[in-house]
Amino acid sequence: xxxxxxxxxxxxxxxxxxxxxxxxxxxxxxxxxxxxxxxxxxxxxxxxxxxxxxxxxxxxxxxxxxxxxxxxxxxxxxxxxxxxxxxxxxxxxxxxxxxxxxxxxxxxxxxxxxxxxxxxxxxxxxxxxxxxxxxxxxxxxxxxxxxxxxxxxxxxxxxxxxxxxxxxxxxxxxxxxxxxxxxxxxxxxxxxxxxxxxxxxxxxxxxxxxxxxxxxxxxxxxxxxxxxxxxxxxxxxxxx
Numbered sequence: 001x002x003x004x005x006x007x008x009x010x011x012x013x014x015x016x017x018x019x020x021x022x023x024x025x026x027x028x029x030x031x032x033x034x035x036x037x038x039x040x041x042x043x044x045x046x047x048x049x050x051x052x053x054x055x056x057x058x059x060x061x062x063x064x065x066x067x068x069x070x071x072x073x074x075x076x077x078x079x080x081x082x083x084x085x086x087x088x089x090x091x092x093x094x095x096x097x098x099x100x101x102x103x104x105x106x107x108x109x110x111x112x113x114x115x116x117x118x119x120x121x122x123x124x125x126x127x128x129x130x131x132x133x134x135x136x137x138x139x140x141x142x143x144x145x146x147x148x149x150x151x152x153x154x155x156x157x158x159x160x161x162x163x164x165x166x167x168x169x170x171x172x173x174x175x176x177x178x179x180x181x182x183x184x185x186x187x188x189x190x191x192x193x194x195x196x197x198x199x200x201x202x203x204x205x206x207x208x209x210x211x212x213x214x215x216x217x218x219x220x221x222x223x224x225x226x227x228x229x230x231x232x233x234x235x236x237x238x239x240x
Contacts (some may be wrong), residue, residue: 002199002232004118004174006165008183009133011205012225013142014100020046023091027077030087038077045073049126054187059156066129066153073127092132097139102205108225109145118172121149122181124159124188147172159185160192169198180232182225194218199235201228 010016024039049069056062070088074081112119123133130151137143148171150164157164169176176197183189184203193200199218202209203225211222213234220231 002117002178002180002236004120004169004172004179005112005228006120006122006168006179006181006193006198008159008181008185008189009121009123009137011184012182012189012203013102013105014133014136015102015205018100019091019095022095023087026087026091026094027079027084030083031077031079041076042073045069045076046126048072053124053126053158056158062156062158063153065158066125066127069126088128088132092128092136097136100136101140101142102225104225105142108228109142112228113145118147118174120146120168120172121151122159122164122168122183123149123151125151125153129153159183159188160195162192162196165192165196165198169196180228180235182228190219201231201235 007013020042021039024035024042027033028035028038049072053065056065070084071081074084077084109119123130130149130153133151134143134149137146148168150168150171152158152164155164155167157167159165165181166176169179177199179198180201181189181193181198182201182203183193184205186202190200190202194217201220201222204221204223207223209221209223211227213220213231215234215237218235220227220235222231
């Protein structure tokens with residue numbers, strides 16, 4: 001029986017494209033560049049950084065990865081890395097937080113909270129440290145739903161390493177097979193959750209993937225968090 005649910009943050013609960021667009025505008029204004037081209041470069045480096053992340057195993061490299069990825073982005077944009085860090089800070093202070101939050105998030109969290117499911121976060125970091133994400137969740141008043149938040153730069157392990165998923169379970173005193181992880185990453189979220197023994201709900205915010213369940217593998221695929229009770233009911237029948 002599923003007793004706990006962990007969530008990825010970016011592109012699961014919050015829209016990273018909104019942050020990237022706001023950051024691109026800030027950089028473009030400062031450097032007199034085309035904001036559309038800057039945004040494309042940010043996405044390009046983001047994809048590269050996520051690939052690099054897969055090969056990092058040392059704890060100190062994981063914790064320092066946000067700074068390292070900022071160096072990559074600053075180099076691609078031909079700007080000073082400290083200047084970039086300042087612009088990221090400005091972006092988080094200026095961005096409209098209501099545009100970042102997906103509409104199905106709060107109703108879903110309220111529903112799960114009403115049936116006493118334990119909830120929390122398992123998140124990787126790239127261009128900014130987890131403190132930015134924590135503060136954003138607090139501003140959105142989402143942090144009150146989460147009993148714990150486990151981030152790569154704090155714990156020293158990236159998803160899909162099963163250790164970060166098992167750490168989440170340890171903190172909530174939940175068995176992996178009684179825990180559902182929700183995320184948008186095939187490798188980081190689906191692969192990591194399954195390797196740790198958890199069940200997983202893969203959410204495709206692009207709307208390309210059709211809703212389906214693969215109960216024998218412990219996987220539920222959807223486009224919306226609103227389907228989470230359906231996912232729990234179906235996956236609860238397997239591996240209990």
